[in-house]
Amino acid sequence: MAALHDWLAQHADTLDQSASLGDEVMPALAAHGCFRAGVPLALGGAAGEYGDVRDAILGIAEVARHSVTAAFVYWSQRSFVEYLLQSSNTALRDRLLPALLDGSLAGATGLSNAMKFLSGMEALSVQGSANGDGWLLNGKLAWITNLRPQRFVAAAAVAPVDGSTPLVAMFASDDVGVQRSDNLALIALRGSNTAAVRLEHVAAGADYVIAAQAPAWLARVRPAFLGMQCGMSIGLAAAALDKAAQVAAAARGQLGEQIAAAQQALSALTAQLLEGVADGRFVTAAPALFKLRIALAELVQQALMLELQAKGGHAYLTQEEDGFARRWRESAFIPVITPSITQLQAALAKHAAAAA
Ligand SMILES: Cc1cc2nc3c(=O)[nH]c(=O)nc-3n(C[C@H](O)[C@H](O)[C@H](O)COP(=O)(O)OP(=O)(O)OC[C@H]3O[C@@H](n4cnc5c(N)ncnc54)[C@H](O)[C@@H]3O)c2cc1C
Structure with missing residues (x-):
């Protein structure tokens, strides 16, 4: 996995700002078995910590630490794989899965x-x-x-x-x-x-x-779909907070407590997400999942702000650029990924009105 992280770290800015490496992302992710994360072993999956979609959530988070572009490609591919895993059309699953898992076919x-x-x-x-x-x-x-x-x-x-x-x-x-x-x-x-x-x-x-x-099936797939999306927020927030902590520790240290609190909040939200995805509660309790997705999106904004504040004016110097500008742009995607934050807020308001 270290080789993938090196490749991503080396090319993250290019992946963000040009289409020139667009062809190479899938093979790079596939070469490290990313799309097999959380897929049953009998269907070509890889053994992981949990053996279910939680492995893919954490895998996407790990990639998003380095490149949200690559993490989004991972999410797209792994979501399509998830649709097949949760489909009763096993013939379609068996026909497409091998090429999707080895990255020769894009989903x-x-x-x-x-x-x-x-x-x-x-x-x-x-x-x-x-x-x-x-x-x-x-x-x-x-x-x-x-x-x-x-x-x-x-x-x-x-x-x-x-x-x-x-x-x-x-x-x-x-x-x-x-x-x-x-x-x-x-x-x-x-x-x-x-x-x-x-x-x-x-x-x-x-x-x-x-x-x-579609309606019943979408409701069943939504926790995996949204959970994997949250992986992008988790990884991006973690990367920004790591940088913020590094800089704050070496400099004035003033933001240390806020950064540590944000890191704790991130761990707690991640744990809640993994638990809810695992026990199936989000299939019926969608609002709880929506609230987690909103909280993680807010945490991404907070993490980027802490990274900026820890660096101060140095964040603006191109010669000191270490991925901050890219993370700042990447973070703008988090609130608009479907379901966007405005969509989720509207859905929560509707739900609250119906409950009242
Ligand atoms: C880089 C990128 C890649 C993407 N890739 C994919 C992909 O692979 N697959 C995919 O399916 N989608 C993809 N999308 C689409 C993405 O998921 C949408 O950006 C998302 O659905 C947000 O929708 P929206 O633009 O309508 O914004 P929203 O946040 O939904 O809405 C913007 C504004 O319009 C208002 N609004 C929204 N709906 C209504 C309505 N019905 N009536 C009145 N007002 C309304 C909102 O309140 C808000 O003020 C991608 C988007 C981007 C930017």
């Missing part, structure tokens, strides 16, 4: 729209009309990451035009009717292969269906 997740739909915030942007034993897909996914130009598969929630229950289906980049845009011009995370996709009469047979009943 992307276009489910932000679906998560918003689940919280009653947005209509689904992909429609399906019945076509034999499957569907014809039409629509657009405005943002989707890990769309490796060579080949990718992606998951999307689909609203049947006849008004029946939405489903979750996949499509592949070489299916007729799939159009990938150029990479979006982003202010950060540019090596993440993030683009838009348009679907025009894309045939998705029954063998492409991940879940026939």
Whole structure:
């Protein structure tokens, strides 16, 4: 793992500011077995501390310490793997899993729209009309990451035009009717292969269906989906706090107590997240998970602020740059990842109103 961390540390700024290494992230992560974390051994997984998705959460956090771009690619790929693990379509799982785990096939997740739909915030942007034993897909996914130009598969929630229950289906980049845009011009995370996709009469047979009943399935997958996302916050906050502590200890030391308190808060939130993901409570108690995601996002902002304050004016000197500027940009992504903080706050308000 040290070799991966060295590679990430060396290339983190390039991954953030250019697409030039976009092709190399997946192989680098796959070479260290990242996508196998938390996957059952019988399905090609790697033995880990917990043997479930908690290993992937911690793996994503570890990568995010060095590069949020790489952690987001990890999240996309590992989320797609999780969808297959939680799908009753075992034939699809068995067909795709080996290439996803060894990183030769990219998996992307276009489910932000679906998560918003689940919280009653947005209509689904992909429609399906019945076509034999499957569907014809039409629509657009405005943002989707890990769309490796060579080949990718992606998951999307689909609203049947006849008004029946939405489903979750996949499509592949070489299916007729799939159009990938150029990479979006982003202010950060540019090596993440993030683009838009348009679907025009894309045939998705029954063998492409991940879940026939999207709402129940999405609620079940959400703890893993959100938990792994929280991994990015955990890693980024930890990296900023480590730097802040280093600088504060060597300098005026004034912020030491605040930094230590933030580190303790991070450990406590991480422990709560891992516990809740493990015991399944977040499947029904979604608000508790939403609150954790908000608290971790706030902690990322606090950690970056402490790093800045510990460094003072030196944080502004390019010759002393040690990743702070990149972490500052990366941190701007944390509140807008689906479900964004505003989406979660709206969902919590709705929940509180319903309870009252
Ligand atoms: C680099 C990058 C990569 C991404 N990769 C992926 C990916 O791989 N897969 C994926 O699925 N998505 C991806 N996304 C999309 C991402 O998840 C969205 O940014 C996220 O859903 C936030 O949505 P939003 O832009 O609508 O902002 P929000 O935070 O939801 O909303 C912004 C503002 O609009 C308001 N608002 C939102 N909804 C409504 C509404 N219904 N009515 C009225 N007001 C509303 C909010 O209150 C807020 O003020 C990516 C985004 C980025 C930036």
